[in-house]
Amino acid sequence: MPTDLESIRLDKWLWNARFYKTRKLASDAISGGKVHLNKQRIKPGKEIKPGAELVINKEGLTWDITVTGLSKQRLPAKDAVLLYEEDTESITKRQQQMAIQREQRQLVGFNAPEHKPNKKDRRLIHRFKQA
Numbered sequence: 001m002p003t004d005l006e007s008i009r010l011d012k013w014l015w016n017a018r019f020y021k022t023r024k025l026a027s028d029a030i031s032g033g034k035v036h037l038n039k040q041r042i043k044p045g046k047e048i049k050p051g052a053e054l055v056i057n058k059e060g061l062t063w064d065i066t067v068t069g070l071s072k073q074r075l076p077a078k079d080a081v082l083l084y085e086e087d088t089e090s091i092t093k094r095q096q097q098m099a100i101q102r103e104q105r106q107l108v109g110f111n112a113p114e115h116k117p118n119k120k121d122r123r124l125i126h127r128f129k130q131a
Contacts, residue, residue: 005070005071005072006049006070007047007048007049007070008047008048008070008071008072009044009045009046009047009048010026010030010035010037010042010044010045010046010047010048011023011026011027011030011044011045012026013048013067013070013071013083014026014029014030014035014056015074016070016071016073016074016075016080016083017071017075017080017083017084018074018075018077018080019056019058019063020058026044027044029056029058030042030043030044031043031044034056034057034058035054035055035056035057036054036055037052037053037054038052038053039053039055048067048070049067049070050067050068050069050070051066051067052066052067053065053066053067054066054067054084060097060101061094061097061098062090062093062094062097063086063090063094064086064087064089064090065084065085065086065087065090066084066085066086066087067083067084068082068083068084068085069082069083069084070083071083
């Protein structure tokens with residue numbers, strides 16, 4: 001469903017392609033150096049065109065993609081995938097990174113907390129931090 005736009009802001013494109021949930025998160029990632037265009041740091045307002053090469057680092061995972069389409073609005077996930085092409089090397093590398101992260105979580109034995117701290121628990125936490 002890509003449209004015939006000539007260019008679009010990078011933060012808007014990242015949001016449209018569903019790499020980030022909000023434009024603010026996309027903008028912060030670009031400003032923080034997590035997104036590179038043609039191997040260079042850029043600003044969120046940079047206009048991109050089809051054929052641009054992006055490297056996106058998010059939560060320890062890396063995407064090497066080429067922009068193939070632009071959209072005026074955010075698309076459903078199955079249509080958003082049509083806005084870019086990903087290298088096969090990037091896919092295999094990301095799958096390896098995910099496997100390593102999974103193994104590390106199992107090794108450490110990470111367990112999510114069973115509940116949110118209540119008022120009494122928070123007071124104990126604050127006392128512990130102040131001591």
